[in-house]
Amino acid sequence: MDQVSPIHSQMPAPGKEDPALALEEIEQGAYTYNNISKDSAHWLQLTRDAKQATADEHSMTAWEGLRAYKKAVFWSFCFSLTIIMDGYDTAFLGSLYAQPAFQRDFGKPYGDGSKYQVTAGWQTMLNILGFVATLIGVFLDGYLSDIFGRKKVALGALLVVNGTIFCQFFAGSLPVLLVGRMLSSVPFGIFAASVNTYAAEVCPVVLRGYLTTYVCLCWILGQFVSSGVTYSVANMTSHWAYRIPFAVQWAWPLPIFSVLLFCPESPWWLVRKGRYEEAERTVKRLCSGRHADRAKQTVAMMIHTNQLEKEVDVGASYLDCFRGVDLRRTEIACIAYGIQALIGSPLQGYTTYFFEQAGLPTSEAFKLNIGNNALSVVGTMLAWPLLSYVGRRSIFMYGLLCMTILYFVIGFVSLSKSGGAAWTQSVLLMIYLFVYSPSVAATLYTIVGEMGSTRLRGKTVALARATAYLVDIAIYPIPAYALNPTAWDWEGKTAFFFGGLCVPCLVWVFFRLPETGKRTFEELDILFERRVPARKFASTKIDAYHAYDEFVQELRVKETH
Numbered sequence: 001m002d003q004v005s006p007i008h009s010q011m012p013a014p015g016k017e018d019p020a021l022a023l024e025e026i027e028q029g030a031y032t033y034n035n036i037s038k039d040s041a042h043w044l045q046l047t048r049d050a051k052q053a054t055a056d057e058h059s060m061t062a063w064e065g066l067r068a069y070k071k072a073v074f075w076s077f078c079f080s081l082t083i084i085m086d087g088y089d090t091a092f093l094g095s096l097y098a099q100p101a102f103q104r105d106f107g108k109p110y111g112d113g114s115k116y117q118v119t120a121g122w123q124t125m126l127n128i129l130g131f132v133a134t135l136i137g138v139f140l141d142g143y144l145s146d147i148f149g150r151k152k153v154a155l156g157a158l159l160v161v162n163g164t165i166f167c168q169f170f171a172g173s174l175p176v177l178l179v180g181r182m183l184s185s186v187p188f189g190i191f192a193a194s195v196n197t198y199a200a201e202v203c204p205v206v207l208r209g210y211l212t213t214y215v216c217l218c219w220i221l222g223q224f225v226s227s228g229v230t231y232s233v234a235n236m237t238s239h240w241a242y243r244i245p246f247a248v249q250w251a252w253p254l255p256i257f258s259v260l261l262f263c264p265e266s267p268w269w270l271v272r273k274g275r276y277e278e279a280e281r282t283v284k285r286l287c288s289g290r291h292a293d294r295a296k297q298t299v300a301m302m303i304h305t306n307q308l309e310k311e312v313d314v315g316a317s318y319l320d321c322f323r324g325v326d327l328r329r330t331e332i333a334c335i336a337y338g339i340q341a342l343i344g345s346p347l348q349g350y351t352t353y354f355f356e357q358a359g360l361p362t363s364e365a366f367k368l369n370i371g372n373n374a375l376s377v378v379g380t381m382l383a384w385p386l387l388s389y390v391g392r393r394s395i396f397m398y399g400l401l402c403m404t405i406l407y408f409v410i411g412f413v414s415l416s417k418s419g420g421a422a423w424t425q426s427v428l429l430m431i432y433l434f435v436y437s438p439s440v441a442a443t444l445y446t447i448v449g450e451m452g453s454t455r456l457r458g459k460t461v462a463l464a465r466a467t468a469y470l471v472d473i474a475i476y477p478i479p480a481y482a483l484n485p486t487a488w489d490w491e492g493k494t495a496f497f498f499g500g501l502c503v504p505c506l507v508w509v510f511f512r513l514p515e516t517g518k519r520t521f522e523e524l525d526i527l528f529e530r531r532v533p534a535r536k537f538a539s540t541k542i543d544a545y546h547a548y549d550e551f552v553q554e555l556r557v558k559e560t561h
Helices: 019-028 041-059 062-068 070-080 082-096 100-106 120-148 150-169 174-201 205-232 240-251 253-260 267-272 276-286 295-311 326-343 351-357 362-389 392-414 421-451 457-475 477-483 491-512 521-529 546-560
Strands: 108-110 115-117
Touching: 041 205, 041 295, 062 070, 062 205, 070 082, 070 174, 070 205, 070 253, 070 276, 082 150, 082 174, 082 205, 082 240, 082 362, 100 115, 100 240, 120 150, 120 174, 120 457, 120 477, 150 174, 150 240, 150 253, 174 205, 174 267, 174 421, 174 457, 205 240, 205 362, 205 421, 240 253, 267 276, 267 295, 276 295, 295 521, 326 392, 326 421, 326 457, 326 491, 326 521, 351 362, 362 392, 362 421, 392 421, 392 491, 421 457, 421 491, 457 477, 477 491
Parallel strands: none
Antiparallel strands: 108 115
16 A cells, blocks of 8 residues: 655654653643644644544544534535525426427427427527526635635525526516526526535535535435426416426525524634634534534644645635646546536436427426436435445446446437337436436535645635536537427437547546545645545555654653663
């Protein structure tokens, strides 16, 4: 097993020439947050506590973590509920394209004039300009959250989104609907960038996979609610067939706002702002039992990690994400998120439409979409045990391999003109999305949440999410035109296109995606700083406190002489 030494090379003098007194000062002495300069013995005392906190995190089981950090789990769950709105908004508009009432009021006649379709051009405009607005929200979060914190920015975004729903609800034309969608997409971008970061920062290592994949689960739950709502109004013929789905969006902001008023701020953000005592109080709010009593040690670990990143010149701007070792971390986060957008999310937003264009009746297409979202929920929950026993890299890579095979099978089945081909394609697509949910979809949230350095995590997540939206902008027109009978009319053969995109993605994952599981943020900093190859991350042994241990051992040797 390869071993990597820490970056810290020297320890400060303990301030006393007598080794016995120096050891007593280091091992028994106390420090306050205003006297932990790097050249004092108090830094050694803080390092002692940071080492203990790191050991505690590594020895903690998932069940112990859930018991000790149940309050952190609760607040992370509440914070992640904002993503339900994003998932709902993303899914239900694609379902409306298959709804007769929406097609009649917003579409154009085609064929013999008895049927209507929203043109592929307008479908593309609504999706792409919505993504552009979301991009604005993503980058805004990167700046605003660093200044005001995750909590305040999320509360402000909830107030904004509550007002933007009016524009969509009362829209009587596609241009007005487009304006409403763009206005609501800005706060959705803020949620998309902030929630994953918050989930990664309020919990110990053993729970990071659970809480970050729960973000994905919330997104799928939003889609599930969307499929149920759109199915319930599918046979309505009045304008309420599409206004009710818009109105349902008002169910989220106020309750979530009321809960988030009381949630704690990220302790990592407080440490970066130098508000150590407040960070300690926050850690005590997030955990219970003996872990609450050791809150100072947990904060010491955060301070130690923050200092490490300062030593290797980790800045805090978007430009710093593309400098030095952080360029590699940004590349991994952005391309991993881009893969999700490239091979999964565009077609996922068109599942109802895909089922209908594959040849299923409208009512059956809506029913299958409900079943599809139910499978996605189960699949995402499957990621939790998988992350405990299988590495992030393996889940992502082998899931992507299975998806590639399924895409090509769907494409070949679509070449058949038999009566059962439509049902076969639909079932295969559901299997594909079931595999996609625990692998590329859910595991991605954990990977991206862990990939950025602590000082750049919010901006790294924002850039990764922005990359996904840029890929969406480039790729989303494909299913809109490929499935539309008034455009390319590829039907199930669209799967060949996405299967082809999966192949280069697999090659990149094999060579560039590292295993980040069971590592503290400080250990990940050291692995990246030492430029450990992606395929050796899991086998490389890290001792972040090697210099401290050597220094203490040297004092003990002197004491015996």
